[in-house]
Amino acid sequence: AQKVTQAQTEISVVEKEDVTLDCVYETRDTTYYLFWYKQPPSGELVFLIRRNSFDEQNEISGRYSWNFQKSTSSFNFTITASQVVDSAVYFCALSEAHGSSNTGKLIFGQGTTLQVKP
Amino acid sequence: GAVVSQHPSRVICKSGTSVKIECRSLDFQATTMFWYRQFPKKSLMLMATSNEGSKATYEQGVEKDKFLINHASLTLSTLTVTSAHPEDSSFYICSADRDGTYEQYFGPGTRLTVT
Numbered sequence: 001a002q003k004v005t006q007a008q009t010e011i012s013v014v015e016k017e018d019v020t021l022d023c024v025y026e027t028r029d030t031t032y033y034l035f036w037y038k039q040p041p042s043g044e045l046v047f048l049i050r051r052n053s054f055d056e057q058n059e060i061s062g063r064y065s066w067n068f069q070k071s072t073s074s075f076n077f078t079i080t081a082s083q084v085v086d087s088a089v090y091f092c093a094l095s096e097a098h099g100s101s102n103t104g105k106l107i108f109g110q111g112t113t114l115q116v117k118p
Numbered sequence: 119g120a121v122v123s124q125h126p127s128r129v130i131c132k133s134g135t136s137v138k139i140e141c142r143s144l145d146f147q148a149t150t151m152f153w154y155r156q157f158p159k160k161s162l163m164l165m166a167t168s169n170e171g172s173k174a175t176y177e178q179g180v181e182k183d184k185f186l187i188n189h190a191s192l193t194l195s196t197l198t199v200t201s202a203h204p205e206d207s208s209f210y211i212c213s214a215d216r217d218g219t220y221e222q223y224f225g226p227g228t229r230l231t232v233t
Contacts, residue, residue: 044226
């Protein structure tokens with residue numbers, strides 16, 4: 001069975017601190033996708049990144065960076081120099097690869113609430 | 119960019135009535151759409167997979183007669199909560215799988231309150 005675990009329920013940091021959100025996943029599939037979404041108080045999910053299971057390269061996008069470690073089944077997300085606007089709930093998600101029997105449905109982690117204080 | 123809309127954004131209804139929520143992909147086609155439910159301070163729970171032109175696939179524990187899904191076109195899926203009760207109050211979110219890209223885009227959500 002597929003499962004995504006975000007062990008950190010809530011994190012509170014002061015502005016300009018770096019913060020890492022952890023994500024550990026379980027799957028028996030050899031091909032899968034991993035995602036991070038941001039959910040601000042408005043409720044709308046904002047797509048941040050999608051990573052293919054065959055691509056273990058880390059990625060950096062501005063203040064955001066992602067560390068994909070297949071050996072430990074982790075896909076951690078780091079925000080550098082956090083800002084108040086980063087305050088939101090962050091979800092890690094896993095999907096099966098599309099195929100004859102797979103729809104690509106997403107399995108979400110429990111979410112991590114990040115509060116960045118000024 | 120790919121945009122998904124949901125209508126209404128908020129709805130309050132009386133117990134026993136039915137409520138229809140629309141999910142539209144505005145600038146792309148989506149053979150597959152998904153419906154999620156989110157309780158306060160909780161994660162998103164997949165309810166069903168909506169397939170254009172065929173029956174929806176429901177997740178275990180989700181009542182198909184309670185949550186009717188219709189995916190009549192490549193840009194529209196609807197979720198009807200029948201005979202709503204207060205326990206159906208929740209945040210309902212749809213997503214659309216952009217054909218050919220394996221990318222899923224989420225709607226802004228619909229907050230349902232049943233009184």
